[in-house]
Amino acid sequence: MRAAKCNVQTFLSKPALRGLVRRSGRRVLAVLPPVLVALGLAPVVAAADAASPVQREILGLFFTILIFALIIGVLVHILLLAAVQWYKDSPRWRPPKGHPRTHDRRLEVGWTIGPALILAGVVIITLFALQTIERPSRYDYALDVIGAQWAWRFRYPDYTLPNATTVSVPDSSGTMYIQQDLVFLLRVHSEDVIHAFYVPDLGIKIDVVPGTTNIFWVQATIPGTYTVQCAEFCGVGHSQMHGEVVVFPPGTQTIPYGPPPSAVQPGFGTPKYTIVDVAFKEHPGPCLPGSQWSLEPCRISLGSNFNVTFRVWNNESGTHQFELGSPISLVGPIQDTSTAAQPAYFNFNTGNPGQYSFWCNISGHRGLGMEGSINVTGPVNANVMITDTSVTPPQIEASLGTTLILSIQNNGASGHTFSIGPPYGNTTGPIAPSATAGLTVVLNRTTDSAGIPYGDLGAGITGTLRVVSAGRGPPPPPPPPGFPVVEVTFGLAGLAAAAAIAFNFKLARAARRRRQFPPEED
Secondary structure: OHHHHHHHHHHHOHHHHHHHHHHHHHHHHHHHHHHHHHHHHHHHHHOOOOOOHHHHHHHHHHHHHHHHHHHHHHHHHHHHHHHHHHHOOOOOOOOOOOOOOOOOHHHHHHHHHHHHHHHHHHHHHHHHHHHHHHOOOOOOEEEEEEEEOOEEEEEOOOEEOOOOOEEOOOOEEOEEEEEOOOOEEEEEEEOOOOEEEEEHHHOEEEEEOEOOOEEEEEOOOOOEEEEEEEOOOOOOOHHHOEEEEEEEOOOOOOOOEOOOHHHEOOOOOOOOOEEEEEEEEOOOOOOOOOOOOEEEOOEEEEEOOOEEEEEEEOOOOOOEEEEEOOOOOEEEEEEOHHHOOOOEEEEEEOOOOEEEEEEEOOOOOOOOOOEEEEEEEOOEEEEEEEOOOOEEOOEEEEEEOOEEEEEEEEOOOOOEEEEEOOOOOOEEEEEOOOOEEEEEEEOOOOOOOOOEEEEEHHHOEEEEEEEEOOOOOOOOOOOOOOOOHHHHHHHHHHHHHHHHHHHHHHHHHHHHHHHHOOOOOO
């Protein structure tokens, strides 16, 4: 026992402790230079793939401060663990000889001046970074960013072509289009409440305040699509106030900003083909009764390879913009209260069979229910049997634009002539008993609820043909499951509670052992 006491006292004596510190210090000094070099290069490496100069400055500043914090945190934890190891409560612990030291002037000066110098360094590098972040030294073009509940709108200046012709660039809603490597000054406004224009991957975050024009800038160095968010709570639709910044390479477009010409219909257009009316509605619709808004009709059935004109109306109080998804890919003009009496026309060919989407392109409005689908069907084959008293089937329903291929068989005792009433007026020649005839018609006109008669119209043997555009397309797929916030929260809380209980049991066991084996007296 006395030998053990001597070993403990020898370990705690100053010469032994100093030797241990010297050996540990030499090891630390051997490892410290490469570690510091690696930490010094970390901000440069982390900011190498930044998509804009602003984001590069922010990442460099962030990682520089993070490295300072890591170094301080590591040193503090090393000293903390060393103190726990050296002065932990155990049966072999003995208090040091002599009077305990209650203060150390050099230590107090060090832990006062050291943090002050670190904070001064952080302030200096932050001030240098802010000069680059807040204002550009120059800019190529100025754009307007307009926030309104709950959408982003982008207004572009007129552009002068090389031949001195000035062209007007249409506004875009939800998506800002800019060319790579050009510097754009952003003038940010709000039409109603406070918002915040936030593009994290480009380092943009600026408050959008009513009655005030705030200034920021962007120079995107990597082409791509970047997410826009509103970072200031602005009402019930705040979570839906998203958008995009599309950065395209030089030479992709003639004009270095604004939506691509293929994506925007110039003006409100003029009708060319069979018209289908679509309207924005700021109330629930039949397709999504639980939503706040709707597009009506929300299900449209059309035949394949059919030329059609959508006539889109906005008679509501809000601002809306109609968009047809791929492969049609059309975006209409912005429609607000000033254009309530002026519909927008979309002329297109339906193409191959499939299901295509349309929606309101104003950010957040699609999530509120302003969406629908076009169900494009192929040619329809129908077998029709006519007798001396009836025609089977008694009713045929098909989508607008469908190519209807009829095979007519006469099962009567006398001859019959098969016809489709106006506005089609298609007819076959006389069909002899037990004979078959064919008839093909493109259904390019809708019908009312009464339909169009078909059959032997002269003999009064008729059925009904209904041509509809507001169809019963397949329902949209269910939304993907959201993040399990409640489950994860309770799971983490339960894990923390279990860890706390286990830690308390460990402390209680250590206390019992100390009572069972008290320190020995000298």
